[in-house]
Each structure stands twice: as structure tokens, then as C-alpha cells.
Amino acid sequence: MVQDDLLYTKEHEWVRVEGDVAAIGITDFAQQQLGDIVYVELPAVGARVEFMKAFGTVEAVKAVSDLFSPVSGKWSPPTRLSAPIRHPSRPRPTSTAG
Numbered sequence: 001m002v003q004d005d006l007l008y009t010k011e012h013e014w015v016r017v018e019g020d021v022a023a024i025g026i027t028d029f030a031q032q033q034l035g036d037i038v039y040v041e042l043p044a045v046g047a048r049v050e051f052m053k054a055f056g057t058v059e060a061v062k063a064v065s066d067l068f069s070p071v072s073g074k075w076s077p078p079t080r081l082s083a084p085i086r087h088p089s090r091p092r093p094t095s096t097a098g
Helices: 028-034
Strands: 013-018 021-026 037-041 054-060 064-068
Touching: none
Parallel strands: none
Antiparallel strands: 013 021, 037 054, 054 064
């Protein structure tokens, strides 16, 4: 589904500009092609990202893919996530309740 407030790249990233902040994500198509995402590598806070240069990776059960920045600018930590990103060295909480 194409959203009117997003700009898309050929590599299946999108950007939504809100004032002087840009939110970046990957398309539903990319998510479906990757399958279950198990790890995301993002730049350090304050790092510079460049237009259409790789700035991170997304690792899924099926493949590892580079993330390409649809804009240039200074990286800030995500403020909203569509799904939680778990740190790979931290165990996932489990319940002992039946």
C-alpha cells in the first residue's frame, strides 16, 4: 500500500519528512520478502548518513540486506518503532506461567 505522506526509493526504503526531522523505514514489500527480521544494525547517534549510501543492515532469517538512506543528515535514535528491536546479546523475556 502506497502512502501519500511517504517518499519511496527503488531499494524499498521510505522517508517521511516532519519539519527538520525525517523518519526512515522499509516498505511492506521489503519486509515480506525478508521474512522474520532478527537483527537491525543502525548507525551511532550523531553519525552522518549520506543520500543513497548504506547506513545499516537488516538481518532476517532469509537474508541480510543493506539499508540505504533516502536523505542526507545526522542520525538520531529512533523515537518510534513499528516493532520492538531486541538487542541480540540480551535474552528475550520468557514467562514461567502456563
